[in-house]
Amino acid sequence: xxxxxxxxxxxxxxxxxxxxxxxxxxxxxxxxxxxxxxxxxxxxxxxxxxxxxxxxxxxxxxxxxxxxxxxxxxxxxxxxxxxxxxxxxxxxxxxxxxxxxxxxxxxxxxxxxxxxxxxxxxxxxxxxxxxxxxxxxxxxxxxxxxxxxxxxxxxxxxxxxxxxxxxxxxxxxxxxxxxxxxxxxxxxxxxxxxxxxxxxxxxxxxxxxxxxxxxxxxxxxxxxxxxxxxxxxxxxxxxxxxxxxxxxxxxxxxxxxxxxxxxxxxxxxxxxxxxxxxxxxxxxxxxxxxxxxxxxxxxxxxxxxxxxxxxxxxxxxxxxxxxxxxxxxxxxxxxxxxxxxxxxxxxxxxxxxxxxxxxxxxxxxxxxxxxxxxxxxxxxxxxxxxxxxxxxxxxx
Ligand SMILES: Nc1ncnc2c1ncn2[C@@H]1O[C@H](COP(=O)(O)OP(=O)(O)O)[C@@H](O)[C@H]1O
Ligand SMILES: [Mg+2]
Numbered sequence: 001x002x003x004x005x006x007x008x009x010x011x012x013x014x015x016x017x018x019x020x021x022x023x024x025x026x027x028x029x030x031x032x033x034x035x036x037x038x039x040x041x042x043x044x045x046x047x048x049x050x051x052x053x054x055x056x057x058x059x060x061x062x063x064x065x066x067x068x069x070x071x072x073x074x075x076x077x078x079x080x081x082x083x084x085x086x087x088x089x090x091x092x093x094x095x096x097x098x099x100x101x102x103x104x105x106x107x108x109x110x111x112x113x114x115x116x117x118x119x120x121x122x123x124x125x126x127x128x129x130x131x132x133x134x135x136x137x138x139x140x141x142x143x144x145x146x147x148x149x150x151x152x153x154x155x156x157x158x159x160x161x162x163x164x165x166x167x168x169x170x171x172x173x174x175x176x177x178x179x180x181x182x183x184x185x186x187x188x189x190x191x192x193x194x195x196x197x198x199x200x201x202x203x204x205x206x207x208x209x210x211x212x213x214x215x216x217x218x219x220x221x222x223x224x225x226x227x228x229x230x231x232x233x234x235x236x237x238x239x240x241x242x243x244x245x246x247x248x249x250x251x252x253x254x255x256x257x258x259x260x261x262x263x264x265x266x267x268x269x270x271x272x273x274x275x276x277x278x279x280x281x282x283x284x285x286x287x288x289x290x291x292x293x294x295x296x297x298x299x300x301x302x303x304x305x306x307x308x309x310x311x312x313x314x315x316x317x318x319x320x321x322x323x324x325x326x327x328x329x330x331x332x333x334x335x336x337x338x339x340x341x342x343x344x345x346x347x348x349x350x351x352x353x354x355x356x357x358x359x360x361x362x363x364x365x366x367x368x369x370x371x372x373x374x375x376x377x378x379x380x381x382x383x384x385x386x387x388x389x390x391x392x393x394x395x396x
Contacts, residue, residue, distance in 0.1 A: 026161065028146055082135050101154050207288045225277075246320070258299065340390055376388065
């Protein structure tokens with residue numbers, strides 16, 4: 001679901017005009033500002049205006065031969081052979097290239113897939129790989145998207161960027177964030193939870209945004225913590241996590257607020273690498289949960305105990321449940337392990353101590369989410385592989 005914001009509406013309109021007048025556009029802006037999602041949404045709509053959209057995503061491994069094949073396959077043209085253009089039924093074609101500055105640079109800093117695009121835009125065509133003849137492109141316009149050059153993103157040459165109208169997506173302001181997530185979350189809460197919960201939606205969104213902004217401010221990336229970088233996706237993961245629950249998950253309001261703290265810990269705290277950072281994050285969380293969500297007493301202190309708040313999605317069917325003490329799920333896990341060992345030739349002998357239980361809950365949480373991916377980092381023997389195997393077994 002894409003929520004229209006000031007930026008997305010402005011840039012979509014600008015892009016629409018540029019496409020209609022066949023002028024290439026380049027979108028830039030830091031990651032997680034909604035560049036890709038806005039462009040995709042707009043280009044899907046252009047289908048109704050007789051404009052054929054084709055999406056292409058570059059990565060470090062992209063190569064020019066495969067990219068050219070992909071472009072030729074999707075823009076077969078209509079009528080004359082050997083032309084690159086929209087297929088029959090469409091009058092114009094748009095080629096959207098996401099992460100255009102990602103392809104690996106070769107020795108002399110050229111990026112072959114980018115050079116291919118430069119040729120396509122600059123010369124209005126490319127050379128056929130077998131006949132070596134020049135194939136002209138017709139009624140085709142290019143939209144490129146890329147975050148500014150850092151790390152593996154190379155600096156694009158002026159020879160390439162000169163062709164484009166360049167637009168910069170600004171970092172999302174607090175109002176934009178609030179608007180996006182309020183629209184998504186309040187709709188869900190009204191549909192899913194009972195009336196008593198409806199007034200919490202704004203407070204929860206505000207808390208999630210505050211946690212993100214404070215963490216972004218206080219826990220900065222350094223060479224050994226290069227993964228301490230946060231963006232809009234992290235807030236959306238907190239909201240996505242909350243939306244995986246059902247009415248039965250929450251016997252009372254405090255449980256919902258505990259789930260907010262749980263999701264924030266999964267999204268932000270699980271990424272941190274030492275005790276000092278844990279403490280900084282706990283302070284941020286404590287302030288927000290106390291201030292914005294009004295949690296107090298036992299409900300509040302429970303968040304910061306060794307066990308912390310624990311939710312799991314495998315004790316009562318696939319319902320997300322609050323777990324009072326981890327012993328409650330231990331026996332369930334031993335039963336799953338027995339099942340696993342009965343089916344598998346590669347038997348595992350696991351002990352479910354607190355950290356192991358917490359890890360399984362974390363892994364199964366991510367596996368349950370749409371487009372949920374996780375990268376488990378840790379010293380060997382910490383159970384990354386075996387706990388993941390068990391978590392996948394539990395969810396099947
Ligand atoms: N207008 C919006 N409405 C809803 N979600 C949004 C919006 N803008 C951004 N998002 C969220 O932010 C995430 C990152 O957006 P994305 O387009 O992938 O960023 P970028 O391409 O700039 O790195 C999306 O997956 C989506 O969840
Ligand atoms: Mg993107």
